[in-house]
Amino acid sequence: MVSDEAVLSGLEEIEVAAELIYQSMPATPQYSWPLLNERASKIAGAVEVWVKHENHTPVGAFKVRGGLVYMDWLRRERPEVKTVVSATRGNHGQSMAFAGRQLGLRVVIVVPLGNSPEKNRAMRCLGAELVEFGHDFQEASEHAASLKEKFGWHRVPSFDLLLVKGVSTYAWEMFTACPELDTFYVPIGMGSGSCGAIAARNALGLKTKVIGVVSSHAPAYALSFAAGHVREHESATRIADGVACRQPDPTALEILKAGLDRIVMVDDEAVKEAMRAYFVDTHNVAEGAGAVGLAALLQDRPSGGARVGTVLCGGNVDSDVFARVLGDQCLPK
Known part of the structure; x- marks a missing residue:
C-alpha cells in the first residue's frame, strides 16, 4: 500500500x-x-x-493550478518538449492550454464526441488544438495515449x-x-x-x-x-x-x-x-x-x-x- x-x-x-x-x-x-x-x-x-x-x-x-505547476516542471526538466497531448471533458484541457500558452507549447487536447460546446470553445480560445474522439472520457484518454505513441508528443496524464x-x-x-x-x-x-x-x-x-x-x-x-x-x-x-x-x-x-x-x-x-x-x-x-x-x-x-x-x-x-x-x-x- x-x-x-x-x-x-x-x-x-x-x-x-x-x-x-x-x-x-x-x-x-x-x-x-x-x-x-x-x-x-x-x-x-x-x-x-x-x-x-x-x-x-x-x-x-481549480485545474489551472495543477497545469501551471506541471508545465513549469516540463519547461525546466524537459525543454526539448514542443507539443503536449492530453484528454479531458473540459477543465483539465483549459488548464493545459492556459499554462501551455504562457510557455509557447503546442497543446493538443482529445475530448469525447458530443463534449460541451462551450468548454470546447474555451479550450480553442486559449490556443488548444482539439481532437474529438470516443464516446466517453476513457476512450478519449486512450486515444491521447495513441497519439503520444504515434507522434512522440509528451502525454500529460489526467492524474499526476x-x-x-x-x-x-x-x-x-x-x-x-x-x-x-x-x-x-x-x-x-x-x-x-x-x-x-x-x-x-x-x-x-x-x-x-x-x-x-x-x-x-x-x-x-x-x-x-x-x-x-x-x-x-x-x-x-x-x-x-x-x-x-x-x-x-x-x-x-x-x-x-x-x-x-x-x-x-x-x-x-x-x-x-x-x-x-x-x-x-x-x-x-x-x-x-x-x-x-x-x-x-x-x-x-x-x-x-x-x-x-x-x-x-x-x-x-x-x-x-x-x-x-x-x-x-x-x-x-
Whole structure:
C-alpha cells in the first residue's frame, strides 16, 4: 500500500507551488454565505458552511493550478518538449492550454464526441488544438495515449503527483484562511482535487475529515474505495460530467484509501438542487461537478459537524444546461 505521507507534497513544497501559481493568478476567495448557512441549518441544526471559490480562477476551475505547476516542471526538466497531448471533458484541457500558452507549447487536447460546446470553445480560445474522439472520457484518454505513441508528443496524464502538488494549493489557502473545519467535502473526478485536499490537510497537521464525493451515476471510485482495489464502472451521470470517471487511477486510489474519511454518493437531482442553491444563495454559477461537494454536504447533515466546508471547483456549465437546471425550480426551499 502507498501511504499519502510517502507520496504527497509537504508544507514547504505546497508553499513554493503557491508562489509559482501566484505569478499567473491571485488566491481565490473563501466565504461563509449567510443564506447557505441558513439552508444547511434548516436540515439538521446550526452549521457554519465555508465555500472555496475555485470558479474564480482564470479558467473558471481549480485545474489551472495543477497545469501551471506541471508545465513549469516540463519547461525546466524537459525543454526539448514542443507539443503536449492530453484528454479531458473540459477543465483539465483549459488548464493545459492556459499554462501551455504562457510557455509557447503546442497543446493538443482529445475530448469525447458530443463534449460541451462551450468548454470546447474555451479550450480553442486559449490556443488548444482539439481532437474529438470516443464516446466517453476513457476512450478519449486512450486515444491521447495513441497519439503520444504515434507522434512522440509528451502525454500529460489526467492524474499526476505534479498536478496534485499544484491543486493542493487551493485547499492550503482554504485551511489556512478558515477556522478549523470539522469536515471538508471534495468531488472526485480523477482524484487530483481530493488528493490535493488530503495533502494540504496533512501538511498543516489538521484533524479535518476529508470526505470524497462521487456521482451515484458514476460510482467507480466509490466502488474501488470499498473494494480496496480498482473497479471500473460505466458512467451515466447527465449533469456532473467532470466526475464521470469510468476507470480510477491506481495511485490516486491508494492516496484516497489512506487519507479519506469516507466517500459519499449523490444523484443527479441532488446535484441540480445544489447548483440552484449556489445561484440562489450566493449568486455563483456552478457546473455539475462543481456542485457535487455541496450536494453531499447538504445530504450528509448532521454527520459533517458544526463547521464544514466544500469547494465550488468549477463554474463552466453550458448556458442552455444551466438554464434548464434553473428552470426546473429556482426558488429557495
